[in-house]
Amino acid sequence: MPDKKIITIFITLVIAFLGYTAYLYLYPPFQTNETDTLVNTGKMVWQNNNCQACHQIYGLGGHLGPDLTNSYSKRGPEFIKAFVMAGTPIMPSFKLNDNEMDALLHYLQHIDSSGSSDPRKFTIHFNGTIE
Numbered sequence: 001m002p003d004k005k006i007i008t009i010f011i012t013l014v015i016a017f018l019g020y021t022a023y024l025y026l027y028p029p030f031q032t033n034e035t036d037t038l039v040n041t042g043k044m045v046w047q048n049n050n051c052q053a054c055h056q057i058y059g060l061g062g063h064l065g066p067d068l069t070n071s072y073s074k075r076g077p078e079f080i081k082a083f084v085m086a087g088t089p090i091m092p093s094f095k096l097n098d099n100e101m102d103a104l105l106h107y108l109q110h111i112d113s114s115g116s117s118d119p120r121k122f123t124i125h126f127n128g129t130i131e
């Protein structure tokens, strides 16, 4: 009976869909990092100075400057500090005070520890999720 076959296939697909959905929600492939207040202050420094107009975090943002998701581990805090304070011919300088700079660096460190923004470095798991 073709009708029975269709119903069997439909029910199998629904069960597979619900099973996979439950599995993904029960075992999320990411860790939830608690954010502290200094990181949140740093995020505000980032937003108030409009860094995202020219820079991306995880590929989102402006494209005049480079993606800064992993700049903390690639370049280090001293390099970032020097870049932000001095600027370059194509990036404006920002005269941040010590507290703002400290918070901004904590924010960039936090973003850096959340993962890699380079898709070529992603690990693909057997269940189709990436890390």
Ligand code: HEC
Residues within 6 Å of the ligand: 045, 046, 049, 050, 051, 052, 053, 054, 055, 064, 065, 066, 068, 071, 075, 079, 080, 083, 084, 088, 089, 090, 091, 092, 094, 104
């Ligand atoms: C008007 C656009 C613009 C804004 C706004 C801007 N930047 Fe930039 N930034 C650039 C450009 C362009 C470069 C590349 C400059 C170069 O190589 O001379 C850059 C480079 C950098 C670098 C060095 C990256 C690397 O790995 O070489 C850092 C760090 C940086 N910016 C941080 C910041 C932060 C933090 C802010 C906000 C406080 C900010 N930028 C705001 C345009 C901008």
